[in-house]
Amino acid sequence: MSESFRDVAVIGLGLLGGSVALAARARIPGVRVVGYDADPAVRARAAEIGLADAIADTPAQAVAGAQLVVFCVPVGAMGAAAAAVAPHLPADCVISDVGSSKASVLKALGEALPGATIVPAHPVAGTEQSGPDAGFATLFVGRWCILTPAEDADEAAVARVSAFWEALGAKVEMMDAAHHDLVLAVTSHLPHLIAYTIVGTASDLEEVTQSEVIKYSAGGFRDFTRIAASDPTMWRDVFLHNRDAVLTMLQVFTEDLTELQKAIRKGDGAALFDHFTRTRAIRRSIIAMGQDDARPDFGRDHGVATAPATEDAARPR
Ligand SMILES: NC(=O)C1=CN([C@@H]2O[C@H](COP(=O)(O)OP(=O)(O)OC[C@H]3O[C@@H](n4cnc5c(N)ncnc54)[C@H](O)[C@@H]3O)[C@@H](O)[C@H]2O)C=CC1
Numbered sequence: 011m012s013e014s015f016r017d018v019a020v021i022g023l024g025l026l027g028g029s030v031a032l033a034a035r036a037r038i039p040g041v042r043v044v045g046y047d048a049d050p051a052v053r054a055r056a057a058e059i060g061l062a063d064a065i066a067d068t069p070a071q072a073v074a075g076a077q078l079v080v081f082c083v084p085v086g087a088m089g090a091a092a093a094a095v096a097p098h099l100p101a102d103c104v105i106s107d108v109g110s111s112k113a114s115v116l117k118a119l120g121e122a123l124p125g126a127t128i129v130p131a132h133p134v135a136g137t138e139q140s141g142p143d144a145g146f147a148t149l150f151v152g153r154w155c156i157l158t159p160a161e162d163a164d165e166a167a168v169a170r171v172s173a174f175w176e177a178l179g180a181k182v183e184m185m186d187a188a189h190h191d192l193v194l195a196v197t198s199h200l201p202h203l204i205a206y207t208i209v210g211t212a213s214d215l216e217e218v219t220q221s222e223v224i225k226y227s228a229g230g231f232r233d234f235t236r237i238a239a240s241d242p243t244m245w246r247d248v249f250l251h252n253r254d255a256v257l258t259m260l261q262v263f264t265e266d267l268t269e270l271q272k273a274i275r276k277g278d279g280a281a282l283f284d285h286f287t288r289t290r291a292i293r294r295s296i297i298a299m300g301q302d303d304a305r306p307d308f309g310r311d312h313g314v315a316t317a318p319a320t321e322d323a324a325r326p327r
């Protein structure tokens with residue numbers, strides 16, 4: 011059983027950083043979490059709502075004495091956030107992050123912190139909300155957290171980071187960073203791109219008014235609007251930093267869409283029926299795997315599975 015981290019620094023106190031801080035404090039006995047955010051207004055709000063045991067005024071203060079530093083900033087800001095703490099890191103401290111793309115983050119952290127022990131992580135759990143008020147302690151319960159350490163990563167550090175995420179309630183899986191980026195490109199990044207597109211398309215139409223779009227939005231479109239309300243900075247960075255994998259998946263998607271377009275134009279009902287039958291089976295196998303978020307009501311509020319009432323108290327309504 012690996013030794014758990016006692017002193018944790020969380021850099022970036024939005025949805026993910028706030029949730030990591032709250033979850034660690036709720037679920038790891040004796041842990042001390044220090045938070046820092048580059049935005050003074052976020053630091054003030056984080057202090058006001060008690061996200062961490064202490065909110066540091068500087069990156070140096072944040073990491074003083076830390077055994078684990080978790081970067082919870084947009085993927086494009088990982089390098090700058092790491093560079094700001096670099097001169098102040100305790101010698102044996104472990105570095106992790108929660109970025110939605112992994113190869114570019116591993117590279118940015120490695121360049122900013124040469125020689126550091128780095129175990130990148132991606133909790134595949136979130137919502138369309140952002141900012142310090144959006145965090146809640148149960149965000150990671152029952153959700154996957156993918157670790158993407160380099161092949162030569164320190165095994166003991168990997169085991170400790172893995173135990174940290176399990177303590178926060180997550181199920182941990184190991185993956186190569188490049189493979190992670192390809193998988194997440196199709197399961198998360200492309201769906202967000204499609205949502206941003208369809209909501210933009212509907213709002214730009216000339217022959218259909220915006221009020222008609224709002225008034226008659228059926229379930230499917232409403233789900234897209236939730237996704238398309240996600241943080242613009244975070245998602246700009248994901249697409250810029252997972253560019254190649256997203257473009258690869260977008261190419262495949264475009265070809266498949268063209269096939270469906272052809273079937274509609276030709277009146278090929280059998281092709282449409284076969285396709286929709288196949289996709290229905292995928293949904294059913296997700297439910298059969300017991301993934302809570304396949305529940306029909308998932309995502310209508312904050313996109314999380316129900317959680318024990320006590321820990322859920324910090325969750326915004
Ligand atoms: N939103 C989601 O559902 C999920 C997000 N992620 C990843 O988590 C990370 C954070 O995302 P959110 O918490 O949603 O964003 P957020 O916008 O809620 O919070 C990000 C925070 O980072 C701060 N920040 C930016 N640059 C900084 C710097 N150089 N130093 C210190 N603080 C800095 C911002 O002021 C902001 O408060 C991103 O890398 C994202 O890809 C991962 C899983 C789910």
Ligand SMILES: O=C(O)C(=O)Cc1ccc(O)cc1
Binds near residue numbers: 133135136138198237
């Ligand atoms: O809100 C949703 O539906 C999400 O998909 C949340 C999310 C966003 C980014 C991630 O890297 C992981 C999860």
